[in-house]
Amino acid sequence: MIPVDRAALGRDAREVAPYLLNKVVGHGAVTGRIVEVEAYRGSDDPGSHAYRGPTPRTQVMFGSAGFAYVYFTYGMYWCMNVVVGPEGTASAVLIRALAPIGGIDTMFERRPKAHKTKDLCSGPAKLCQALDVDGRFDGHDLAEDPLLLLDDGTPPPAEPSVSARIGLSRGLDLPWRWYVSGDPNVSR
DNA sequence: GGTGTGATCGTA
DNA sequence: ACGATCACACCA
Incomplete structure (x- = not known):
């Protein structure tokens, strides 16, 4: 398990987003595999905060x-997003869902309303609750403890599913959401 | 299975 | 005023 290559993250958000599928996010011993992402760009993306x-x-x-x-x-x-792309482009990839790997008992403690494992991380806010990620990690380097973006050698899916992004009122025409086909942890 | 609605407050 | 959401009620 090594941090995700920084140079790979510097490419366009539309390349990096599907590349991040099957990478691992970990906060200490609580970990999950990325199964759903969305790409956001800066000045040319009306759906972006930037x-x-x-x-x-x-x-x-x-x-x-x-x-x-x-x-x-x-x-x-x-x-939680990963900042990607060339510096200054204000691009990011929103992590929308994880398949829980480690610390599942801790995730259930942090998310008492979850009944099944697939309720733990099947949404962008759910996974932040499960991993105890909040504003104290804004600006945190994801190659440094305790919150890490890791590559365990699992390749991204050869043919991920693609759709429009979720929850937006603008930028709905852009098919910038990718997910692992058939994974039960994908949101909604 | 699906759809509709309230919660709750920082941001612009 | 609105939001890169969630949980629950309700109907099927």
Whole structure:
């Protein structure tokens, strides 16, 4: 298990997003495999938080690839992105679902409303609860403990499923969501 | 199985 | 005012 190659993360978000399928996210011993992602770009993507230029909230998106952009939404939830692309393009990949691997008992403690394993990480805010990811990791280098983006040698799926992104009011025409076909942990 | 709605508050 | 969401109620 090694950190995901930083140079690979520096490519366009539409390449990096499907590349991140089957990579591993870990917070300490609590880990899961990425099974669903969405690509976001900056100035040309009306669905992106960065569309209208940098703000205090989005400043880490305008920084280097390989860092976490963690944002607060709907007054109660956190969601986690990997900053990708050439520096300054404000691109990111939203991690939308994980297949739980390690620390599943801890995930159930953090998500008491989950009844089955597939309820633990089948959504961007759910997986942040399960992994105890919140605003303290905004701007965190994902090659450093305790929150890591790892490559265990599993390749991305040869033919991931593709769809429009979820939960947006703008940018709905862009097919920038990728997921592992048939995985029970994929959201909704 | 599917659809509709309330919660809750930082951001712009 | 609205949101890169979730959980639960309700209907089928």
